[in-house]
Amino acid sequence: MQWFDLKSDRGGTIFLGLLTLVTLVVIVANQLIPAGSSLHLSTFTVTLLGKYLCYALLAIALDLVWGYCGILSLGHGAFFALGGYGMGMYLMRQIGDRGVYGNPLLPDFMVFLNWDKLPWFWHGFDHFWFAMLMVMLVPGGLAFTFGWLAFRSRVTGVYLSIMTQALTYALMLAFFRNEMGFGGNNGLTDFKDILGFSLQADSTRVVIFLASALALAGGYLLSRWVVRSKAGRVVVAVRDAEDRARFVGYKVESFKLAIFVLSAVLAGIAGALYVPQVGIINPGEFSPLNSIELAIWVALGGRGYLYGAVMGAVLVNYAKTYLTGAMPDAWLFALGGLFVVATLFLPKGVVGWFEGLSTRRKTEEVARG
Amino acid sequence: MAKGSAGTFEGSAHVAPPGEIDTRHGVILYMENVTVSFDGFKALNDLSLYIDDGELRCIIGPNGAGKTTMMDVITGKTRPDTGSVFLGQGTDLTTMSEYQIANAGVGRKFQKPTIFPTHTVFENLELAMQSDKRVWPSLFARLTGEQRDKIAQVMATIGLTEVCYSPAGLLSHGQKQWLEIGMLLMQEPRVLLVDEPVAGMTHQEMDRTAALLTGLAGEHSVVVVEHDMAFVRSIARKVTVLHQGSVLAEGDMDTVQNDPRVVEVYLGA
Numbered sequence: 280m281q282w283f284d285l286k287s288d289r290g291g292t293i294f295l296g297l298l299t300l301v302t303l304v305v306i307v308a309n310q311l312i313p314a315g316s317s318l319h320l321s322t323f324t325v326t327l328l329g330k331y332l333c334y335a336l337l338a339i340a341l342d343l344v345w346g347y348c349g350i351l352s353l354g355h356g357a358f359f360a361l362g363g364y365g366m367g368m369y370l371m372r373q374i375g376d377r378g379v380y381g382n383p384l385l386p387d388f389m390v391f392l393n394w395d396k397l398p399w400f401w402h403g404f405d406h407f408w409f410a411m412l413m414v415m416l417v418p419g420g421l422a423f424t425f426g427w428l429a430f431r432s433r434v435t436g437v438y439l440s441i442m443t444q445a446l447t448y449a450l451m452l453a454f455f456r457n458e459m460g461f462g463g464n465n466g467l468t469d470f471k472d473i474l475g476f477s478l479q480a481d482s483t484r485v486v487i488f489l490a491s492a493l494a495l496a497g498g499y500l501l502s503r504w505v506v507r508s509k510a511g512r513v514v515v516a517v518r519d520a521e522d523r524a525r526f527v528g529y530k531v532e533s534f535k536l537a538i539f540v541l542s543a544v545l546a547g548i549a550g551a552l553y554v555p556q557v558g559i560i561n562p563g564e565f566s567p568l569n570s571i572e573l574a575i576w577v578a579l580g581g582r583g584y585l586y587g588a589v590m591g592a593v594l595v596n597y598a599k600t601y602l603t604g605a606m607p608d609a610w611l612f613a614l615g616g617l618f619v620v621a622t623l624f625l626p627k628g629v630v631g632w633f634e635g636l637s638t639r640r641k642t643e644e645v646a647r648g
Numbered sequence: 649m650a651k652g653s654a655g656t657f658e659g660s661a662h663v664a665p666p667g668e669i670d671t672r673h674g675v676i677l678y679m680e681n682v683t684v685s686f687d688g689f690k691a692l693n694d695l696s697l698y699i700d701d702g703e704l705r706c707i708i709g710p711n712g713a714g715k716t717t718m719m720d721v722i723t724g725k726t727r728p729d730t731g732s733v734f735l736g737q738g739t740d741l742t743t744m745s746e747y748q749i750a751n752a753g754v755g756r757k758f759q760k761p762t763i764f765p766t767h768t769v770f771e772n773l774e775l776a777m778q779s780d781k782r783v784w785p786s787l788f789a790r791l792t793g794e795q796r797d798k799i800a801q802v803m804a805t806i807g808l809t810e811v812c813y814s815p816a817g818l819l820s821h822g823q824k825q826w827l828e829i830g831m832l833l834m835q836e837p838r839v840l841l842v843d844e845p846v847a848g849m850t851h852q853e854m855d856r857t858a859a860l861l862t863g864l865a866g867e868h869s870v871v872v873v874e875h876d877m878a879f880v881r882s883i884a885r886k887v888t889v890l891h892q893g894s895v896l897a898e899g900d901m902d903t904v905q906n907d908p909r910v911v912e913v914y915l916g917a
């Protein structure tokens with residue numbers, strides 16, 4: 280049926296295919312090809328690619344709320360960071376008595392602060408399953424509370440964006456404080472192992488990379504299923520004509536809340552996978568700038584296209600890695616430039632521009648008969 | 649009026665079977681002594697209005713008379729300062745939110761045609777269709793054959809079958825007006841509130857709209873706000889004239905048009 284044809288996801292299929300290919304190549308090139316060979320992929324590169332995958336999942340999360348529901352969250356970095364802290368807390372507790380102070384229960388920074396017992400909210404994080412649950416529940420719960428208050432009072436547009444910025448900024452300030460119990464300024468670091476496997480081992484790194492790839496593919500498929508469901512069409516309807524959706528009988532607030540919470544959970548998972556690869560989580564991850572940068576990835580890739588968000592995240596971060604190496608001072612200017620280019624010339628991002636081209640070609644073919 | 653039973657529809661009022669509306673007294677919509685003020689200016693001033701079950705009512709009145717505000721009050725967009733609004737005898741609309749009122753059986757067409765522009769015509773109708781509209785059921789909703797037939801049928805009624813798979817944003821102004829009416833039909837409301845449906849339509853389109861609306865009366869109650877007198881004359885049985893937020897005159901078209909107060913308001917004194 281034609282209606283289903285319109286819904287076919289060529290871009291998404293290409294993306295999933297590429298992701299599978301890259302994942303396989305990375306595993307083979309790192310694990311099976313000996314280090315001396317020119318085809319060998321260093322673990323450093325594997326980890327770098329793994330970071331990109333986490334960013335891509337984060338971009339999908341933002342695209343769900345911004346591209347599909349029209350809610351420009353400029354605080355999504357907060358959910359990412361909270362997920363990261365959840366994982367960080369687990370990794371800290373894994374250190375056990377191997378810390379500088381050798382305290383079997385307390386992480387080093389707590390010993391340093393002369394604390395004599397573990398704060399209540401650190402309990403349970405020695406269990407992997409518990410930490411992973413929190414990685415989803417904490418960002419999800421925060422998104423639920425924030426969204427419930429904001430959407431119910433019908434805060435929209437710029438005001439909502441500013442509130443989300445304020446949210447992540449407030450969290451950053453809070454996490455900077457030593458008394459909060461999250462390591463303050465320095466954050467959580469010096470991780471040793473995960474589930475008993477050394478984080479320094481190449482094989483562990485590759486497995487985390489693989490987990491990131493699976494999370495990205497899973498997040499993509501779940502998001503695609505959601506946006507293609509009737510609920511997804513309602514979400515887009517809310518974006519385009521909120522009042523109409525309301526007067527047609529949808530409780531708009533509930534749909535916004537649902538997509539916002541799902542998005543926060545995905546961001547949290549991305550953050551949790553990010554932390555063992557970079558080896559540190561600190562309050563800087565809550566920086567409002569991070570969230571703005573994230574919005575630029577999505578804008579540039581093409582919001583409203585899930586694989587567009589992925590593409591934006593990978594392209595911009597590749598450029599960032601390259602530029603911060605080649606010309607460290609140029610990066611912020613480049614980012615600003617990209618933003619201007621995206622707003623002025625590519626309102627629908629790179630993917631939207633391509634899709635526009637192919638639609639035009641099809642229309643012309645139809646016209647020619 | 650039985651105020652005690654107000655709030656029956658609160659909370660879980662997602663799919664209210666239209667049968668639940670109590671119209672034993674023959675009236676489906678009650679507005680009594682409704683006043684709405686914006687910064688001291690009374691857009692509605694002690695307005696009372698009764699719509700019978702199944703009737704087609706035209707509301708006319710100069711710009712700024714309060715016609716759109718009246719619809720806002722009925723559909724929950726604006727809360728009245730004083731007065732009551734009931735659907736049937738039991739359902740107090742002033743305590744319900746927009747989506748609850750919509751699901752209780754009140755459909756609304758806006759003055760400016762409002763559709764979902766990036767969705768196709770088909771999807772617009774699908775989304776409007778009477779169904780369980782909560783998040784979770786929507787996530788798993790699948791169209792049944794019966795529902796597809798229903799969509800096809802409405803699409804034929806509003807003459808948009810040809811453009812079934814076009815994004816609604818690409819339709820002409822008149823087509824958008826019809827699509828919005830079609831969406832109302834999909835909702836299967838008991839009361840349809842239609843704000844200026846023929847604005848921007850050609851004469852032929854107007855005639856079709858007139859036929860459509862008169863055809864709906866009986867099974868539905870239809871309240872039409874319109875400026876175009878020729879159009880009103882072609883469909884109206886009973887006309888209410890609003891002026892400065894209250895009812896100035898009411899009756900059949902001829903009575904109303906010959907009422908000296910109406911003549912004064914429309915032609916200026």
Ligand SMILES: Nc1ncnc2c1ncn2[C@@H]1O[C@H](COP(=O)(O)OP(=O)(O)O)[C@@H](O)[C@H]1O
Binds near residue numbers: 686712713
């Ligand atoms: N939200 C609002 N704030 C202030 N004034 C309003 C608002 N809505 C309507 N009005 C005023 O109330 C009066 C009635 O408006 P409206 O109901 O739109 O009239 P009509 O639809 O009959 O042309 C107008 O004078 C309008 O300016």
Ligand SMILES: [Mg+2]
Binds near residue numbers: 715716717
């Ligand atoms: Mg009006």
